[in-house]
Amino acid sequence: xxxxxxxxxxxxxxxxxxxxxxxxxxxxxxxxxxxxxxxxxxxxxxxxxxxxxxxxxxxxxxxxxxxxxxxxxxxxxxxxxxxxxxxxxxxxxxxxxxxxxxxxxxxxxxxxxxxxxxxxxxxxxxxxxxxxxxxxxxxxxxxxxxxxxxxxxxxxxxxxxxxxxxxxxxxxxxxxxxxxxxxxxx
Numbered sequence: 001x002x003x004x005x006x007x008x009x010x011x012x013x014x015x016x017x018x019x020x021x022x023x024x025x026x027x028x029x030x031x032x033x034x035x036x037x038x039x040x041x042x043x044x045x046x047x048x049x050x051x052x053x054x055x056x057x058x059x060x061x062x063x064x065x066x067x068x069x070x071x072x073x074x075x076x077x078x079x080x081x082x083x084x085x086x087x088x089x090x091x092x093x094x095x096x097x098x099x100x101x102x103x104x105x106x107x108x109x110x111x112x113x114x115x116x117x118x119x120x121x122x123x124x125x126x127x128x129x130x131x132x133x134x135x136x137x138x139x140x141x142x143x144x145x146x147x148x149x150x151x152x153x154x155x156x157x158x159x160x161x162x163x164x165x166x167x168x169x170x171x172x173x174x175x176x177x178x179x180x181x182x183x184x185x186x
Contacts, residue, residue, distance in 0.1 A: 002177035004034035009176060010072045012039050012064075012093060012116075016082020019048035019055045020162045021110050025076050028169035034176060037061035037072075041090060049080045064092050069099035074176045079111025079131065079161075088119035098122060106175040108157035110168055114138050117156075127151055128158040155180075 009029050013022055022038070029036050040046050040060040048055035069075075075097065077084070087093040098120040100107050109117055114130040115137060117123050124142030129151045138145045150159045150167040157175050159168035 004032040007034045007073045009036045009074045010039045011076045015047045017078045018080035019050040021078035024165045032173045074106040075100045077109040077113035079113045084112045084115040104180045106155040108172040110159045127153045
């Protein structure tokens with residue numbers, strides 16, 4: 001198991017994130033020693049989506065306007081349909097995501113979260129996966145979409161759905177441990 005002591009990871013989420021896709025990666029990162037902040041658009045709490053209904057609420061650690069990529073070693077994006085759709089309409093959220101790519105830091109996105117990557121314009125020429133219903137959007141953003149459990153491309157980790165969480169979490173921890181990828185695709 002990688003030791004992520006002194007590593008800081010931001011989980012960018014808002015209301016409507018798939019609960020397991022925030023809970024499980026956060027737990028894996030913390031068990032490996034990382035400090036994890038839930039970053040959102042506003043302070044307070046955000047509500048998850050579980051089994052077709054609103055689920056547990058999670059405390060927001062930091063707001064988007066109070067953080068920078070320089071505060072973190074990596075970024076993790078949970079899916080759910082509502083969460084990435086709200087975030088991709090927010091210019092600050094899109095710029096926050098883009099800044100991790102510009103600085104060659106690991107980014108992990110699962111399920112519908114690659115919508116946010118498409119909005120940020122960071123998928124061109126990359127091999128990625130996502131929830132199958134957004135496949136066309138991801139291809140239209142210039143990515144090479146594949147139907148695989150987990151895909152790693154120069155520090156970008158993507159998976160399809162909650163059933164892929166074990167493989168996703170393992171690669172997420174590994175990429176955060178490895179750190180910056182100097183050569184990412186332009």
